[in-house]
Amino acid sequence: MSIKKIHPKVSLIDLHDLQQEERTGAYILHEEAITIIETSASPSIPYLKAGLKDLNISLEEIHYIIVTHIHLDHAGGVGLLLQECPNAKVIVHPKGAKHLINPTKLAAGAKAIYGDRFETLFDPIIPVSEDKVIIKHHKDTLTIGNDCTLTFYDTPGHSKHHFSIYHPASNGIFAGDTAGIHYPAGKDHPAFFLPSTSPNQFDPKETLASLELFEEMQLSRIYFGHYGMSENVPFALTEVKKWLNIFVETSRGHFSTQLDFKENTEKIKASLEEKVNIVLKQRGFSENHPIHTIIDVDLMVSSMGLVDYLIKEQGANKI
Incomplete structure (x- = not known):
């Protein structure tokens, strides 16, 4: 597990996106309201959870999950993670919210690019409940x-x-x-x-x-x-x-x-x-x-x- 403290209030967890090291990372903001920035795709969630455990952060402590945009290598795993974070809300761009709620088009776009590798790299893609979404x-x-x-x-x-x-x-x-x-x-x-x-x-x-x-x-x-x-x-x-x-x-x-x-x-x-x-x-x-x-x-x-x-x-x- 690769975890780096890159600022007194910021940690970086390697998510092993595309099965590669130092490809995509999640940032953990150590504040009163614990915040995650980026999740990568669903196959990265076990790495994210393991990193949180090593940082002594429980999933119940997560307040916010922020995704910079809704491409699957940044946000594809947010629905899966959210299932185990009962107190968390997802923060997203106004033009991206509908795609987290209904990720059908996201999945289709990724399939067009990655073809037969899609399932290995991105499945599952879990919809995010609308009441869990905050737009900024x-x-x-x-x-x-x-x-x-x-x-x-x-x-x-x-x-x-x-x-x-x-x-x-x-x-x-x-x-x-x-x-x-x-x-x-x-x-x-x-x-x-x-x-x-x-x-x-x-x-x-x-x-x-x-x-x-x-x-x-x-x-x-x-x-x-x-x-x-x-x-x-x-x-x-x-x-x-x-x-x-x-x-x-x-x-x-x-x-x-x-x-x-x-x-x-x-x-x-x-x-x-x-x-x-x-x-x-x-x-x-x-x-x-x-x-x-x-x-x-x-x-x-x-x-x-x-x-x-x-x-x-x-x-x-x-x-």
């Missing part, structure tokens, strides 16, 4: 302790149902996927960052606006959904903005209305992979470093989102 709008707040009031910020770009949560005690933001993906590389390499452009609501202009909001906030920390915390905020945001431009321009350069969705995705992924691997090599990552395995999955999903975006942008017919 832009700049709404939630007091979870005498000296801790969280503030919610609408941060679209990765998805339209995404908010980020400001944590005043650490001057940090729980950014979900808005600030991209943080690849912890160990002591021998610098951390690596890429945007997350997964389907089907990715919008580069909205992503850039959200990143600029984070810059304006002069944050000390970013807590990433994937994975962990970075205190090098200017570098992280600069890197994600740089790669966001590369992702979009590369996909535009390779996208063709003469190719079908799969062919476009594979072509764009191959080009992005080449560009990413050049930088990884420059930064001292070997060809067999574990970072490549995780990035390979991310580039496939991000390429699908880029193709989806360009189809909508150019008005082409999806084949």
Whole structure:
């Protein structure tokens, strides 16, 4: 079990999402009202429960479960966890609430991406009772302790149902996927960052606006959904903005209305992979470093989102 105390009031539990270490994490806020941010999918719930047990937190003590957005790798397990948390409420973006209450479309979207692996990676997906759902709008707040009031910020770009949560005690933001993906590389390499452009609501202009909001906030920390915390905020945001431009321009350069969705995705992924691997090599990552395995999955999903975006942008017919 991997548990890290990354702030006096914040712990990180590794959820082993996609059966990988340091892929997706749940953040535990140690306040009067114990709060969890992110659950990942249902197969991650045993890891989350074990982590809570090691932190001496009972499921009855959980007051709030916050999901930054309702993609299954962030919120797919919330219904399953909630069954054992009798005093907890789920907090979600206004555009995401209906999908927690009725997750049919969520499941269908994940099946389209992951195919035969869907059941292993995501089942079961349990609906959340409407009376357990609390909606938070832009700049709404939630007091979870005498000296801790969280503030919610609408941060679209990765998805339209995404908010980020400001944590005043650490001057940090729980950014979900808005600030991209943080690849912890160990002591021998610098951390690596890429945007997350997964389907089907990715919008580069909205992503850039959200990143600029984070810059304006002069944050000390970013807590990433994937994975962990970075205190090098200017570098992280600069890197994600740089790669966001590369992702979009590369996909535009390779996208063709003469190719079908799969062919476009594979072509764009191959080009992005080449560009990413050049930088990884420059930064001292070997060809067999574990970072490549995780990035390979991310580039496939991000390429699908880029193709989806360009189809909508150019008005082409999806084949």
